[in-house]
Amino acid sequence: MNNDERICSIALTLCPGIGHIGAKRLIEGMGSAAEVFSRRQELPELLSCVSSAVIAALDNPAAFLRAEHEMEFVEKNRLTCLTLKDEAYPSRLRECEDAPAVLFFKGNTDFNRLRVIDMVGTRNATEYGKQFCADFLHDLSALCPDVLVVSGLAYGIDIHAHRAALANNLSTVAVLAHGLDRIYPYVHRKTAIDMLENGGLLTEFLTETNPDRHNFVSRNRIVAGMSDATIVVESADKGGSLITADLAVDYHRDCFAVPGRITDASSKGCNLLIRDNKAALIQSAEEFVQAVGWNAEEQSAKPEGIQRNLFLELTDEEESVVRILSRLGDLHINTLVVEADIPVNRMTSLLFELEMKGVIKAMVGGVYHLLGN
Template sequence: MKNDERICSIALTLCPGIGHIGAKRLIDGMGSAAEVFCQRKELPELLPGVSPAVVAALDNPAAFLRAEHEMEFVEKNRLSCLTLKDESYPSRLRECEDAPVVLFFKGNTDFNRLRVIDMVGTRNATEYGKQFCADFLRDLSASCPDVLVVSGLAYGIDIHSHRAALANHLSTVAVLAHGLDRIYPYVHRKTAIDMLENGGLLTEFLTETNPDRHNFVSRNRIVAGMSDATIVVESADKGGSLITADLAVGYHRDCFAVPGRISDASSRGCNLLIRDNKAALIQSAEDFIEAMGWNPAGEPVKPEGIQRDLFPELSEDEECIVGILTRQGDLHVNALVVEADIPVNRMTGLLFELEMKGVVRAMVGGVYHLLM
């Protein structure tokens, strides 16, 4: 069992004092969770900075017993257990320093499709916010029918985003603040079930985990990290959606906010995000598509290839980026990360070099254009 990457990844999350960042660093350093445990005693020599306390925390038979119990639930209920090593793990999220080392999923979708957004907001949504969700996703589906819509299944903007996505045949995923042995809030159970055919339910939490307040904050980093862009529809001047927006900015993702009247409490957070330049103002799907540089469905992608012999000094990775832009046209940096399978911190450096060489041009919203 100690060679099973899934069980080792789950067990690693149960070792006290290691945390999200520490666990991911151990896996990145050793190549897998199984290797972390296999070479536990040698870690201080193999990975500078690993303390004896970490080694002691990894000596945890109870963690493996709990992990094995969790895998029994996963297999019995036909769930997916995704580790950092799985191709189907959300690649955008994998690049985040505090990415979960294991995720549990029930449903049917591709987390690594070309376009992923999250829509978040207040639990006390107004008719204005609800209507924006409906109109925005209706219009977005017409231009970008393959977009994945992520939210949190909560009251208010979250549930209306999921339902609007379903109504427009868009794949939609709810990131939960508890295990997959329950649905919270229970009144959203039908919507959750409807999502399983085209989307689903995703969580980092084990079964028997209560939807405690701090879990929602932890959940928000997954929502922001797995998306190209965060859209805050309505928010008070404090709340979880503002935390998600801050996380998105910290992950170098695009962030947008829907403006409202200054007298409306439910729009104060959005107006503050726009005022403080943390989010761009959008009023429609058309605004969003233009800002992201997304080609509408059916728009032809330029077929011409770039003259490779004009750029003899391009590295292999630079050639890869040029090839992707040649085939697909203008792309957002996050889409390039997914397509090229290059970490975002290295991708930004490569794009800067290509810009300096006059090969690409940075456009509004983190989109890159190939110069002919």
């Protein structure tokens, strides 16, 4: 049995009937993909809800042969293969129930920096949408020069978001709906190459995978899951960007939409998101930064509130959160999740307990302030 965690993780994705959620649960339950395979006969005793069908699916020599072939491609082309166990794996995405067991990356960036956004929208972008991408990222680069911009390299808003990020020296990553043996659409190849110096190309798909329609839906969960906030620039009343927005809401991430005229087909989706309270209306980078709590002036303020109770007994996890806030100042909950490496559902509970103990104060936009700091 091959014990290479990368090969085992790839092989696990190739076992029929297990799926993203099943694979992640098996890895979390056993501690690694390698352990899942090496102890597969014991799984029913060690983990609940593991059926004989799962054991049969794991007995799959062909999956290992394919995984080994994929790793040869990865090594030959100097790609990075990230498993759920790797520190460089996108921490925000790792917290999602359906996070992929393995990712392939070519480029140069840090997925776990303090600020990550994604910008998505229609393939039929208007001048209004294109100009918003250019203006928004120009202004955001001045306010938050370390932000990572994620999109999907598609026609329309996606490619304009990538190009605007590059023009303003922002790191930008394209999440692909196919393997790294090709670029789709091919006309965006130059932009994709330019991104490798400050950003790059990311995918869960193996080589020889075609950019089929269902793959785009699958990749949208990665776009939403690895980001602090989703920004829908333009969208018709149906489309992939609305799926990304729904996923962001499901993952408890911030979601924003750029409003448009009610007569414009390319703004119908955004207007519906705002109407249905699925997304907050956004008009500028300044507005966005304030909404997500990245505003430096707001973070430096010392709001009055609950008095901090001295000599409290805090758990190790609570102490960790306090140390992070003391060191970095006011932070958004998504940033705390990344910094503390604590799941978002557990972090929500910890923050509530700390607020009740008078240690922290909740501010606008999901930002938390350490009292007495």
